[in-house]
Amino acid sequence: xxxxxxxxxxxxxxxxxxxxxxxxxxxxxxxxxxxxxxxxxxxxxxxxxxxxxxxxxxxxxxxxxxxxxxxxxxxxxxxxxxxxxxxxxxxxxxxxxxxxxxxxxxxxxxxxxxxxxxxxxxxxxxxxxxxxxxxxxxxxxxxxxxxxxxxxxxxxxxxxxxxxxxxxxxxxxxxxxxxxxxxxxxxxxxxxxxxxxxxxxxxxxxxxxxxxxxxxxxxxxxxxxxxxxxxxxxxxxxxxxxxxxxxxxxxxxxxxxxxxxxxxxxxxxxxxxxxxxxxxxxxxxxxxxxxxxxxxxxxxxxxxxxxxxxxxxxxxxxxxxxxxxxxxxxxxxxxxxxxxxxxxxxxxxxxxxxxxxxxxxxxxxxxxxxxxxxxxxxxxxxxxxxxxxxxxxxxxxxxxxxxxxxxxxxxxxxxxxxxxxxxxxxxxxxxxxxxxxxxxxx
Ligand code: S3P
Numbered sequence: 001x002x003x004x005x006x007x008x009x010x011x012x013x014x015x016x017x018x019x020x021x022x023x024x025x026x027x028x029x030x031x032x033x034x035x036x037x038x039x040x041x042x043x044x045x046x047x048x049x050x051x052x053x054x055x056x057x058x059x060x061x062x063x064x065x066x067x068x069x070x071x072x073x074x075x076x077x078x079x080x081x082x083x084x085x086x087x088x089x090x091x092x093x094x095x096x097x098x099x100x101x102x103x104x105x106x107x108x109x110x111x112x113x114x115x116x117x118x119x120x121x122x123x124x125x126x127x128x129x130x131x132x133x134x135x136x137x138x139x140x141x142x143x144x145x146x147x148x149x150x151x152x153x154x155x156x157x158x159x160x161x162x163x164x165x166x167x168x169x170x171x172x173x174x175x176x177x178x179x180x181x182x183x184x185x186x187x188x189x190x191x192x193x194x195x196x197x198x199x200x201x202x203x204x205x206x207x208x209x210x211x212x213x214x215x216x217x218x219x220x221x222x223x224x225x226x227x228x229x230x231x232x233x234x235x236x237x238x239x240x241x242x243x244x245x246x247x248x249x250x251x252x253x254x255x256x257x258x259x260x261x262x263x264x265x266x267x268x269x270x271x272x273x274x275x276x277x278x279x280x281x282x283x284x285x286x287x288x289x290x291x292x293x294x295x296x297x298x299x300x301x302x303x304x305x306x307x308x309x310x311x312x313x314x315x316x317x318x319x320x321x322x323x324x325x326x327x328x329x330x331x332x333x334x335x336x337x338x339x340x341x342x343x344x345x346x347x348x349x350x351x352x353x354x355x356x357x358x359x360x361x362x363x364x365x366x367x368x369x370x371x372x373x374x375x376x377x378x379x380x381x382x383x384x385x386x387x388x389x390x391x392x393x394x395x396x397x398x399x400x401x402x403x404x405x406x407x408x409x410x411x412x413x414x415x416x417x418x419x420x421x422x423x424x425x426x427x428x429x430x431x432x433x434x435x436x437x438x439x440x441x442x
Contacts, residue, residue, distance in 0.1 A: 008408025013257035020240035022047035034076030035064030039233030051096035061087035086112035105176025108139035161186030171196035184227035202295035259304035273322030311338030337383030353395035389413030
């Protein structure tokens with residue numbers, strides 16, 4: 001057995017306060033935008049997970065000065081738009097799709113060349129979705145077949161501003177185009193039929209950049225970004241990641257006698273679909289102390305096991321606002337009474353693993369009744385804890401690993417995962433935090 005295997009055993013209850021790790025999407029952007037700004041950016045609450053550290057390493061390789069003080073603060077001295085240096089080594093993005101895709105946009109918009117690679121999971125993931133628009137902006141690419149990493153980007157000599165309608169609902173693609181557009185002469189416009197997380201838009205405004213968002217018919221929207229605006233270094237307080245918070249939240253909802261309080265969690269309306277869905281399932285989950293921090297809505301989340309969960313149909317239109325939360329929602333659905341229908345999930349097949357398949361296989365092995373379709377997952381819960389008693393394959397996917405450890409808190413027999421090491425990419429103190437709340441993971 002792998003030395004990174006871990007087992008989660010049924011626990012009595014989860015109780016107490018916990019500070020969940022910083023938001024991964026916001027942390028990547030804080031480092032990248034700080035590295036492009038004039039002057040100093042001071043970041044508190046940065047997620048010190050492997051994915052973000054890969055972004056920081058790449059930005060250092062392109063000339064930014066990034067330091068991490070004993071005071072816990074990260075300080076970034078940027079190079080200014082157009083000022084990136086060519087990295088002298090291959091940029092290793094590890095497991096991080098966000099680092100790879102956003103930085104391809106950044107390099108694509110600068111007159112430099114860089115080669116990107118990643119781990120066994122990342123080299124399987126599609127990059128054509130960013131290559132296509134970036135080629136229109138003047139970048140050229142040499143990649144492995146099917147647009148996979150490793151690949152080399154030769155940035156545009158004179159970056160062209162484009163208008164681009166996103167063929168997939170992807171904040172990574174939108175942000176890659178925006179990053180290239182920062183160094184384009186003219187206005188770059190990105191049209192989204194299904195609006196995705198808007199952290200790039202919010203944070204660019206925080207750095208003093210004028211970003212216009214136009215609401216279009218049928219819920220679509222257009223982002224307009226005028227190139228060659230300077231970013232001004234600033235202070236950023238990164239909220240806790242709602243995608244990470246969802247794991248202890250679901251653990252508390254499914255483990256009798258639990259009540260947990262998680263302060264300062266991001267509840268951007270384009271990210272909090274999972275909490276809305278859990279409320280619709282009947283969960284006792286509420287927001288308190290709602291505030292705005294560096295352009296992002298945050299709140300204290302209080303969740304308890306007081307109410308039983310019931311199955312629901314998750315509206316397809318909500319998928320972009322909870323794209324990373326379907327694995328943990330599937331765990332909640334497995335414990336709910338009745339059927340939960342999740343559709344429009346095609347994108348889950350190209351995440352760190354094929355999440356639809358990994359969840360369906362793992363839950364089935366635990367004794368859960370379900371049906372998997374090409375882009376759907378239907379879970380028939382009976383309101384009781386599943387059997388468990390299995391070892392789950394996690395396929396280098398942090399969210400699959402954490403989802404099954406959460407299920408182990410309530411399943412009748414322990415659940416083991418074969419490899420817990422990917423958890424370090426997004427939530428390095430997950431095990432400690434869960435055990436402090438009362439879980440039995442070891
Ligand atoms: C992210 C966007 C999403 C999400 C990923 C982080 C981002 O990916 O799954 O974990 O920070 O922009 P897609 O843009 O591929 O949907």
